[in-house]
Amino acid sequence: MNAASDKLKHARDEFVGQWGALGTQWGINRTMAQIHALLMTSPEPRSTDDVMEELQISRGNAHTNLKELVAWALVRSVVRKGDRREYFEAEKDVWKIFTTVARERKRREIDPALGVLRRCAEESQDIDTPEGRAFYEQMRQLQEFVEFAANMADRVASMKHGFAVQMAARLLG
Amino acid sequence: MNAASDKLKHARDEFVGQWGALGTQWGINRTMAQIHALLMTSPEPRSTDDVMEELQISRGNAHTNLKELVAWALVRSVVRKGDRREYFEAEKDVWKIFTTVARERKRREIDPALGVLRRCAEESQDIDTPEGRAFYEQMRQLQEFVEFAANMADRVASMKHGFAVQMAARLLG
């Protein structure tokens, strides 16, 4: 019977659609989030044409976002013997997804902020007025905090799942 | 002499501009990030007209983004006796900024994701095929992880600075 298959299709469509909407709220483009959702819940790798068909999007769009997901290391491309097409599969282990995202966001969001703060602190360190010193102090505090955050992100990104659970238990217990 | 004042103005402009650019990369609108940067480095609260002047933006834009920052609780409005205008000042304590952002992002990003995952898990829990069970399992694992993240966000958001430093030392040491 096919009720189960229909129900699954419905549930997956729901997930893909909703995940896309969430992505938008997080500043991630909708298509990229949808493809990620689709691949995370696909038992088999999918071709570009598969993805185009499933999400009703153009080739260019599918291509760009698949490559972007590969750049994030959330998706890898696989080749099948005797098939010239490229297939894509998503990492499904949630802890690995998390550490990957942590690493990538550190690189894309935290590190550049650190650069800005360091330069601004440097630039303001010998402005010898009360306002200048206050500005310098603020830069320093932001810098220190972001350095701390960078450090944490590195630690977390390199944690093994087991250790993280253990630490969480200690922290949450 | 005025070299110090010029240098400070230059450094602040640098910071405001760069912070705005970073904001864009993080999916935050540029004006909002710029206003935040400006207020974080202003010794005195600023009026809407102040902000318009400083960033060369329209009244509507300044107004909207100031209110948005107030909604995020990163900025509060203050009244000065004998002055009808509204002034705005930013929270400057980096730890408070962090906990505020953590709380707000949990509410805006994590909680909605949890809703989606719970519904999708619910909807798929009795699809009695291998594919259906795999889908359900994936939803469950994502849900569990996001619940864990929500929990962590709550803990972190309610931490006192001192405790956080202590914990960090333990974690990083």
Added chain:
DNA sequence: CATCGATTTCAGTTTTTATTGAAAATCAAA
């Protein structure tokens, strides 16, 4: 080295988001 399926690029278009500026609403003081 010519063919053909597949991938990549990109100019043009659509959609979404941000911004302006002026009109409307608010509100304290005269």
Added chain:
DNA sequence: TTTGATTTTCAATAAAAACTGAAATCGATG
């Protein structure tokens, strides 16, 4: 109340981001 300063809203516009579709490129195979 009326006045005038201030805040708020919002239709119009501008800017940015996402998407399309087709042409160009690539690369394995005969």
